[in-house]
Amino acid sequence: MALWGKRSDMVVHEREPFNAEPPRGALGEEELTPLDTFYVRNHGPVPALDPAAWRLTVDGLVERPLELSLDALRERFEEAEVVATLQCAGNRRAGLADVRDIPGEDPWGPGATSTARWSGVRLADVLAAAGLLPQAAHIAFAAPDVSTIPDPPQPYGGSVPVAKACSAEVLLAWAMNGRPLPPVHGAPLRVVVPGWIGARSVKWLQRVTARREPSDAYFQATAYRLLPADADPAHAGPGDGISLGPIALNCDILRPGQQHTRLPAGPTEVVGYALAGDDRTVARVDVSLDGGLTWTQADLAPRPARWTWQLWRTTVELPPGEAEITVRAWDSTGATQPESPAHLWNPKGYANNSWARLRLVCG
Template sequence: MAWGKRADVIVHEREPFNAEPPRAALAAAHRTPLDTWYVRNHGPVPGIDPAGWRLRVGGRVARPLELSLAELRGRFTAHELVATLQCAGNRRAGLAQVRDIPGEAPWGPGATATASWTGVRLADVLAAAGADPDAGHVAFEAPDVSRIASPPQRFGGSIPAAKARGGEVLLAWAMNDEPLPAVHGAPVRAVVPGYIGARSVKWLDRITVQDHPSDNFFQATSYRLLPPEADPAAAGPGDGISLGPLALNSDILLPDDGARLRAGPATVRGYALAGDDREVARVDVSADGGRTWTQAELDGPPGPWTWRLWRTSLDLPPGPVTLTARAWDSTAAAQPEHAAHLWNPKGYANNAWARIHVTSV
């Protein structure tokens, strides 16, 4: 399979390469193996010589920087952080069941994954550059050129300066204790925990401190939540709601949708992710479409930047069964019940209750 991915990945597009693993593969471990990680690209993977790569930091800074990879690694203290990334289009297939979403990949629940990331804190680099404390945003740019924009342009985006100064945002060169793979952004990528994956810009080569959000197509126009009646082809910069922090979300990983199971006790497993700096507090699972619920067991200690894998056992009656899951976060917020209430013409931010249909015999 391309780019070192497992043979059973679900390929949504080959060029640019976009793929996700089957849902069951994500249940295997808290840290997702590199061959199981989803890939979301907007243009061809750029060929970058690490020896010639430079990171330029400019804009509202007192001391503009130009750093080689060796200088970045040698000048700043390295940190490791376990964090989950999730595409804004994760679970889009559930919205497409409500109403067609032309021109967008039908991502299932696999456009999310967790890794340990090694790199330097963006906050330390901004401090070294003398970033203006009154600037409101930090913009990222990379050399992958996307034809989704018209005219084609380099991929970019931005995050609020307050988020950029948080110690959790990294400029990473390693993933699961291995060198960052090319398809995941080598030699250096941004890792912005708690935000949509599009803000964790891969192949990062430019950081700009500025007063306003990035005017790059993928910040100003593409990754925005439009109202149901909007025409995405006619949407322009600033239309809709800019996507940043992730919404509380969960899904069922095992059993698979459409599975045939034995009636009686069955193990159900899945993930939940709170987004931003919130934590997953509870997951409820139902075998009767939501009339009654069982509270799932959550793995590991809670943390603000990673998913929590969960499991429970349910007694399945003979016949067709709808398994349903919903998560609650540390602010006592819960997932909305129906995807129909969330439908939007680009299929972003589906965080409705997770549902799969199985047959028990």
């Protein structure tokens, strides 16, 4: 095992704060991602929290502010469960970095995406118990992990609109895949916001605040915003760019292998994932061996649950020499992915959902 109970072949982008993704092929094995394989995105050191002393504060625009222990959460509220895929907004950033350098950002591949069965209580039930007031428009989350990315350093925080926060799928989770939440994934309690970028699923949750405006925390107001290509992120201020929320339609190839893997020519099984954020679904996955001139449809597996990825597979006939597999997905609105990462490049490297390409050497 490597750091934090993860598999030894994780691609570690940083050790402190710990940021790592599984190798490309590891995600294609199962619909649920094992705990040792699930990607990790942190902005500061993992805080050491005592579950017995931990408390959750619920305040802001509510009639009855609450302070809840883990035991109180379990006793007062019905336990709920959701199977959901989380995806980092920087997933597939390496494809954008191939177009143009993205200084200071980790070169995530396609593995900053994972699926788990989450257990806890519905955030909506907790907000109802606190008496959420009608003027509340956003629910903010605060955690104790301090990041040195803002100047001065500050704890992590973010928010989602009230309509999303009160949806039945949004949980305050204490377990994943039937086991207690590991410290590196947010123990003792984290938010899980299915269909939205992973940055909104705040870990090590300590405070839930009902507000009129979105959170003013750095990672809501300044980071995780899509800046124009000519912007300088070092001078970006609160409110600049487009705030990222629902996950963009995306897909990638998980097998065979890494870029430039050498394989025998001939029939080869290709496996990957596709994901449509918010309330959209994946309708089709197309595969091409000629750069998109012609396409065939892959076999798309049913979704394990409403808020998850779908695995797809097909068999292609790889020619001798260099080959490139290209993949694109379509969603239930009829939208598809953009062809080139060059058209999506942005100075933070977010939201690369261009066609997936895997280059191989065959023969």
